Amino acid sequence: MNYLKLKQDVQAGRVAPVYFMYGTELFLMEDLIQDILSVTLSDEERDMNVSSYSLTDVPIEAALEEAETVPFFGSKRVVILKDAALFTSQKLDVEHDVKRLEQYILNPVPETVLLIMAPYEKLDERKKITKLIKKESLVLEAKPLDEGEAKAWLSSLASELQVEMDEKAIETLLGMTGLRLTQLASEMNKLALYVGEGGIIRSEDVTLLVAKTLDQNIFDLIDFAINQRTHQALSLYHELLKQKEEPLKLLALLTRQFRIMYQVKELGRRGYTPNQMAKPLKIHPYVAKLAGKKAASMSDQLLYSLIEKAADTEFAIKSGKVDKVLALELFLLTMGSRESVG
Structure with a gap:
């Protein structure tokens, strides 16, 4: 189910007996769990009626015994099962009684909310238990939001x-x-x-x-340098140096951004949307969208020239021909000049 719809249902007091959460966006899982705890238990009840187990250390049957226990001083109990790799093809360190879990899923305890977290990108869809949990529980696919x-x-x-x-x-x-x-x-x-x-x-x-991320600073650095706003480019560069950022790291990030912009332009010409670009480029669709906007004002020739010039700058630094701080400064100074495209 959609994350926002699940969240709205929980906040309205509509809480299911079993939730299955899988995917790479752990924040979404933890946020939903906090909502469930807020509407299910008072602060006083949480100490006695919330249990959390890592299935890398504890067999599933031990955790289910807790789920089947009558709540103390309250009407509900919440049991959280973390690291549920038994739904994947990974080798398990602990042997689990999967049959016991199947029985519980088909007949959950009404007083208990069972939260199962599988923070993995891929599940083993061939497994009976995976098919069953996705059919019988409320499912959150915790993937990055668009x-x-x-x-x-x-x-x-x-x-x-x-x-x-x-x-x-x-x-x-x-x-x-x-x-x-x-x-x-x-x-x-x-x-x-x-x-x-x-x-x-x-x-x-x-x-x-809001403090800018390093990626945002790299975007700004490119903007300033390409548009020959030299003073701003050098000021930002030296501010990043004060923050202990390494020139070679900054150069690598600049090069990566040039490549992404070049690739986004090419994929855009082939009719790809930002969502379709995300997987082959291994970036978020929103990053692809921002890169596309930035690349629209830059020619293919300029982007290719900047990638080449960055490679030359890296070689000059690593071969000891020029000081790394000075080398990147010179690179920034020439990014917006005619020499960058010719």
Whole structure:
């Protein structure tokens, strides 16, 4: 089921007896679990009625015994099963009584909410237990949110924090964090405190309070250098050096970004959407979208020239021909010049 729909159902008090969460976006799993705990148990009840087990250490039958135990001083019990690799093709360190789990899934205890976490990209869909859990439980595929989902999630989070957020502020925040959900949640809490209950978060608030990621700084560095805003490019470069960023690392990130922009342009000409570009390029669709916007103002010849020039700069540094700090500075100075394309 869609993450936002699951979240809304839980917040409305519609909690199922068994949840199965799988995928690579652990933040979504943990966020849903916190919502379930909030509506299921009071703070006082949590100490006695929440149990968590890692299935890399504990056999499933031991955890299910806990799930079948009557709650203490409350009407509900929550049992969390982590690292549920038994739904994958991985070799298991602990032997599990899978039949016992099958029986529980088909006849769950009404007073217990069983949360099963399988933080893996791929499941073994051939296994009977995998087919059964996906059929009989509420399923969350915890994959990275796309741009639309991320915007909806931010709007929902703003409501929870009792603030509003305009569309431009959402765009600015997504651009500065690159859809990293843990960082987004942290920054939203900071912004909500800044504007206060009932306040409106605007783009200028985001720019003022949110620290740029290294990827965002690399984007800015390219922008400044290509558009011959030399003073800004060098100021940002030296600020990154003060933050202990290595010139060779920065050069590698610049080169990677040039390649992504070149590839995005080529795939765009072939009719690919950002979503379709994401998998072959191993980037988030939103990153592909941003790269496409940036690349639109740059010719293929310029991008190819910058990739070549970056390789030459790397060779010069590694062969000891030039100081690494000076080499990258010279590279930035020539990025927007005619020599870069000829």
